[in-house]
Amino acid sequence: MATESYTVTGMTCAHCVNSVSTEIRRIPGVTDVQVDLSSGSVTVTSDQPVDGNAIAGAVDEAGYELAR
Structure with a gap:
């Protein structure tokens, strides 16, 4: 198992959280966001x-x- 943390800019609501989570979960091997x-x-x-x-x-x- 690997765990990494990132910072995302521009999120302001629950819909933002859902959109980001959904897209990241589509990456092969991702088990949790x-x-x-x-x-x-x-x-x-x-x-x-x-x-x-x-x-x-x-x-x-x-x-x-x-954020970089």
Whole structure:
């Protein structure tokens, strides 16, 4: 198991959280996504490490941006 944390900017509501979570869950190997709306923190748990570019792409697809 691998766990990584990221910060996503632009999320303001529960719909935002759902959109980001849904897109990240589509990445192969991801087993869990936890989003803290107030801090923008996203914790991704997966079977093996996930490429940060895949996370950034999923967040972008949801309409938000991964803080770098």
